[in-house]
Amino acid sequence: MSPQDVLCVTNGCGSAMNMISFCLGEGDGKDCFITTSPAYPVFATDCALEGNVVVKYAVKTSADDEFKIKLSALDSAYKQCVSEGYRPRALITTDPGNPMGSVADVNELRGIRNWCGMKRMWWISDEIYGCSVHTDCSRPHISALNLPLLEGDIDPPTLVLWGFSKDMALSGMRVGLIMNVPRQRDWKLIETIRHAATKQYSIFSMVSPVAQEVCARMLNDEQWLAGFLQISRERLTSCKRILCDGLGKLSIPYSEPHAGLFLWCDLTEFIEPDDQDGLGLFNKLKSDPYRMVVSPGSCFFADKPGMVRFCYAWMADGEEACREVIRRLTDFAHETRKGL
DSSP states (O other), X not given: OOGGGEEEEESSHHHHHHHHHHHHOOSSSOEEEEEEESOOTTHHHHHHTXXXXXXXXXXXXXXXXXXXXXXXXXXXXXXXXXXXXXXXXXXXXXXXXTTTOOOOXXXXXXXXXXXXXXXXXXXXXXXXXXXXXXXXXXXXXXXXXXXXXXXXXXXXXXXXXXXXXXXXXOGGGOOEEEEEOGGGTTOHHHHHHHHIXXXXXXXXXXXXXXXXXXXXXXXXXXXXXXXXXXXHHHHHHHHHHHHHHHHHXXXXXXXXXXXXXXXXXXXXXXXXXXXXXXXXXHHHHHSTTTOOOOEEGGGGTOSSTTEEEEEOSSSSSHHHHHHHHHHHHHHHHHHHHHHO
């Protein structure tokens, strides 16, 4: 891709999604974007604020098959949305996945793209963890920007999101990008989005010149960038390994992540009978003596209470922090199992 394929620079990917919903929606509350579950919950807020677009977390995925997005699940979600009176305008995918850390292969991505084409929908590919695939994962991240277009494939209008907050560990910098697939650069649909984003809406989500200059210098120093990303991937892998090994010894089910900053864990065993949404478990974990801040699975539209998301990348000494998490989780598991 080239700089011409950057439709807009925004103050974070949340603003980017907000802008896209404003551009694609008619504003009457009947347009919807379809996405998966479990998935990032703030899509719903980002798309509702100005665009009045509803996000339907209707595409069910499962740990049993590594959270692959199946065509049958897409069809079911589409039918559900139409039956509820919505106009499905776009499919949002997050690859690598949040909260699962899954990485899609080329066939899954081609299936997603073809499905969007058949339904005459936009494909919005959120790739904010795209440079954080772990070093022990044999499957590379494949961006929608360079996904091969083979004979017989359908090519729907596609927008790709990426930002500095996750891969570059710069959440406070607030720099996100909306990109188009290079071969679609001159499409009228893409030109319309570019005009709406840059000429009419970007004033509400501008990035300061200082932040742009800092980020541009980082990207221009390719030698430093390659070294930084490699070290980041190695550290993420080491932290993930400590958590996975510790959970395995405790016989606590989890889905091993292959990318990103999060681990999706099943603490259903420790749920109280009257804890319908898992918030009781959350309160117990964050309170003395355990003091662990996790994200409840209900926030991500999990299919059952007791699912939680661990983040293993926010402490300065990540490996030591992960060892401490396992120590506290060991105490929690032993004490809770003793009382069952």
